[in-house]
Amino acid sequence: MTATEPTHRGRARIAEPGEGIGLDELALATRNHGMPLEALRYDVTPPGLHYVLTHYDIPAVDPATWSLEVGGAVGRPLRLTLEDLQRRPAVTSRVLLECAGNGRARFEPRPVSQPWLLEAVGTAEWTGTPLAPLLEEAGIADGAVDVVFTGADHGVERGVEQDYARGLPLAEAMRPEVLLVWGMNGVPLPPQHGAPLRLLVPGWYGMAHVKWLTRVEVLDRPFDGFQNATAYRLKVDAGDPGEPVTRIAPRALLNPPGWPDFMTRERFLRPGPVPLTGRAWSGRAPVTGVDVSTDGGATWSAAELAPADPAHPFAWRAWQYPWTAEPGTWELLVRATDAMGSQPTEQVWNRQGMANNLVQRVPVTVLG
Amino acid sequence: MTATEPTHRGRARIAEPGEGIGLDELALATRNHGMPLEALRYDVTPPGLHYVLTHYDIPAVDPATWSLEVGGAVGRPLRLTLEDLQRRPAVTSRVLLECAGNGRARFEPRPVSQPWLLEAVGTAEWTGTPLAPLLEEAGIADGAVDVVFTGADHGVERGVEQDYARGLPLAEAMRPEVLLVWGMNGVPLPPQHGAPLRLLVPGWYGMAHVKWLTRVEVLDRPFDGFQNATAYRLKVDAGDPGEPVTRIAPRALLNPPGWPDFMTRERFLRPGPVPLTGRAWSGRAPVTGVDVSTDGGATWSAAELAPADPAHPFAWRAWQYPWTAEPGTWELLVRATDAMGSQPTEQVWNRQGMANNLVQRVPVTVLG
Numbered sequence: 001m002t003a004t005e006p007t008h009r010g011r012a013r014i015a016e017p018g019e020g021i022g023l024d025e026l027a028l029a030t031r032n033h034g035m036p037l038e039a040l041r042y043d044v045t046p047p048g049l050h051y052v053l054t055h056y057d058i059p060a061v062d063p064a065t066w067s068l069e070v071g072g073a074v075g076r077p078l079r080l081t082l083e084d085l086q087r088r089p090a091v092t093s094r095v096l097l098e099c100a101g102n103g104r105a106r107f108e109p110r111p112v113s114q115p116w117l118l119e120a121v122g123t124a125e126w127t128g129t130p131l132a133p134l135l136e137e138a139g140i141a142d143g144a145v146d147v148v149f150t151g152a153d154h155g156v157e158r159g160v161e162q163d164y165a166r167g168l169p170l171a172e173a174m175r176p177e178v179l180l181v182w183g184m185n186g187v188p189l190p191p192q193h194g195a196p197l198r199l200l201v202p203g204w205y206g207m208a209h210v211k212w213l214t215r216v217e218v219l220d221r222p223f224d225g226f227q228n229a230t231a232y233r234l235k236v237d238a239g240d241p242g243e244p245v246t247r248i249a250p251r252a253l254l255n256p257p258g259w260p261d262f263m264t265r266e267r268f269l270r271p272g273p274v275p276l277t278g279r280a281w282s283g284r285a286p287v288t289g290v291d292v293s294t295d296g297g298a299t300w301s302a303a304e305l306a307p308a309d310p311a312h313p314f315a316w317r318a319w320q321y322p323w324t325a326e327p328g329t330w331e332l333l334v335r336a337t338d339a340m341g342s343q344p345t346e347q348v349w350n351r352q353g354m355a356n357n358l359v360q361r362v363p364v365t366v367l368g
Numbered sequence: 369m370t371a372t373e374p375t376h377r378g379r380a381r382i383a384e385p386g387e388g389i390g391l392d393e394l395a396l397a398t399r400n401h402g403m404p405l406e407a408l409r410y411d412v413t414p415p416g417l418h419y420v421l422t423h424y425d426i427p428a429v430d431p432a433t434w435s436l437e438v439g440g441a442v443g444r445p446l447r448l449t450l451e452d453l454q455r456r457p458a459v460t461s462r463v464l465l466e467c468a469g470n471g472r473a474r475f476e477p478r479p480v481s482q483p484w485l486l487e488a489v490g491t492a493e494w495t496g497t498p499l500a501p502l503l504e505e506a507g508i509a510d511g512a513v514d515v516v517f518t519g520a521d522h523g524v525e526r527g528v529e530q531d532y533a534r535g536l537p538l539a540e541a542m543r544p545e546v547l548l549v550w551g552m553n554g555v556p557l558p559p560q561h562g563a564p565l566r567l568l569v570p571g572w573y574g575m576a577h578v579k580w581l582t583r584v585e586v587l588d589r590p591f592d593g594f595q596n597a598t599a600y601r602l603k604v605d606a607g608d609p610g611e612p613v614t615r616i617a618p619r620a621l622l623n624p625p626g627w628p629d630f631m632t633r634e635r636f637l638r639p640g641p642v643p644l645t646g647r648a649w650s651g652r653a654p655v656t657g658v659d660v661s662t663d664g665g666a667t668w669s670a671a672e673l674a675p676a677d678p679a680h681p682f683a684w685r686a687w688q689y690p691w692t693a694e695p696g697t698w699e700l701l702v703r704a705t706d707a708m709g710s711q712p713t714e715q716v717w718n719r720q721g722m723a724n725n726l727v728q729r730v731p732v733t734v735l736g
Contacts, residue, residue: 030484262423
């Protein structure tokens, strides 16, 4: 694979050593947007600060004429309007979402795709109705394996023209916390978050939460569409089929202290007590601890982690650590641990830049 | 100026020929965000799709303890709470904003700064109270020249630590359409748009609409702060003092037809009638026409421009052009003209990449 091969021949391109971000990556970075990390201060990410990743274009869906089809290996196919869905029992859940590609732009070598640094996260209050009772009403056929969710967003990816579609194992689709969502933070879903209806699969990376839903199809075989079979897999070699990307690995992020330089984003602060704060989460197991290093990773200390809120098991959790900043340059690191392990301090590379949870490093200069 | 000189020595850096986007530019591109151009379909940009440019961090301002100071060369300095302001006459205006750096990333050579392609725009319904009566109540001193607006956002820019502050000529500040704004699209300003209060100077590029306002100060001399005297000037040579950046130059943008390739953002469509649509605006004079070329600029045809809406003189205007797409590759261009002139088809370069309104070019492939 060389830098001159096009990306639409079925393989993601890997940047050459030292190659700057290209206009193609920039076009994605200016369309999609991350959550500026100072927004870690909010329990619920305010509208417009939540990360957004759209594979193709944001489609124009008219909620008045839109309907959702539930079909495939079911006994009683359904077609539901938004009103039909909104007459069903409604639930509001505070759930963190993170893009599977978060942190990709710092991988060496860099997979060429949406070039996230660390800001592809957000937590919202999502309102919708549980999916499982709807599938039960449709009558899931014996031998059903996957449920495929198709959106109205249409485009081409590595030569494959498609409506965005993702398959989810039936057992995951039947989890009680999986919702069909029409509301975000108390108002109707905005266009970029999937209006009029999206899927919410708490604990999974963003690619599973299909937006602009038009069809739910039960399959009696594993789904082999592009987004499951080709994209969103952990591969080291291009020929490797790879493991599927599923649940969110643990991560902690620091609300960067002090103030930035406009261009370099270097950070400065005054000496004295500096309460370091941030958020931590994991989609695969409960977070058990957060550790902070103020000396580049040489030594680590436990941060104070807010207790898990039983009402919001899929939200992020606040942490804090009291630091006394002394003049000089420091590198702040933060590392989450869940019941399955800790964030790595060295990169664990894969060729699509997926599910990378390398610890964050924040260099700061404390003024004299 | 070479690529290795730091940017914080008072001069903006210019990228070397062929130099890719750097991590510093990417850090800005992932924090700030543009309006995906398919959102040109909306008369009013939905929340979260409007462009955002923050020089430093989004500050945390508590509206309960916040107040606005009006002082300087006035007879009766004022201090107003948000409630005080909201008891004054309220106005809602539909106004387009555009970042002065829009289009910068396509300049050759490229000024190193926030690397916008063409998406740093948006139109919102802004609610606030006119500034002029407030200044009159404060009693503007004889000999007043400029009014300086200072925000709560704090950072460093080319070595200068500062709260973001911009001066506006007194005559501009006294225009009846200049507002102190607390609402956006019917809800309180979100944090990234300047909560609890921002300035709105219809017709001017975004840098004038100071967010997170804390102080309005009348000066009896021209303001010589960083954002007026150093940044936001049209300079070709670094030593050139340059003309100030003020009002928005004319621009038309196309809502790109068809569907995109995820990575390359190349666009594809099927042959047949394709209504080309978009928006056009100018902050310096009324838009008088929009022209479209479907052959790379060889020939141009007039688009149909929606009539100016007297209720919204500072909003963008819709345009449309009926195109019959035939198989092949085409380059679509769109060009706005106002009473002062047309958009250029060749770049008019300046070293900060400001006020660049080069025509948009959209290559498309019409399938056979």
